[in-house]
Amino acid sequence: MTANVISFLADKSALLMTVTKTDELGRVTQCTSGTGESALTVVAQLDSVASCQAGDQVLAWHTANGIVVLGKLLDEDQAPAVLPRDLNGHVVLSASHSVSLQSGKSSIDLSQAGQIQLQAEEIDATSQSDMNLTGWPIRLN
Incomplete structure (x- = not known):
């Protein structure tokens, strides 16, 4: 899906919103801006947005197609995500x-x-050539 930004709400900037509903995978489906308005339907979110739950704060844009979630704000005790x-x-x-x-x-x-x-409950190791286990001592049960 593509969406062109046509306008922003009141302050002409990205929106700080509160998640009100997610799907089974943690994708945001509804959120509110906290200005007393009813929950708005989310039409998309960036693939880099972490799994969310109700009450999380997200940054979003209002597009012609609806609300697009751009990111999830960190909780006070949360470290930034690892970047692969x-x-x-x-x-x-x-x-x-x-x-x-x-x-x-x-x-x-x-x-x-x-x-x-x-x-693990079970570990399987398979090799098409030599398998090396080096160390001293090697303890097996």
Whole structure:
């Protein structure tokens, strides 16, 4: 979908709005500007906007097609999102303290001290050539 900005509300700038409704994926479907008006339907949001919930503050524009959500404001205790970098097809996530990947009962944790921790119900490793495990000592159960 494309949308051309045709006007802004009252102050001729981007709108600070409060989320009033989201879908099952956390996409904003309705929000209000807080000026006592009824909830406005959101027609789109940028793909970089984090999952939202009712009560979140978002920055939006009013377009010919309706409200477009541009971003989600951080909570006071929230750090900015990590920016993944694509280095010619190699994605890098960097953090000064640690990085975790988690899904259900499985996780991979990387620490700044050089430790990697894998947790899972089952781990399968397959190699088409040599598989090397180096370290001293190597502890197996």
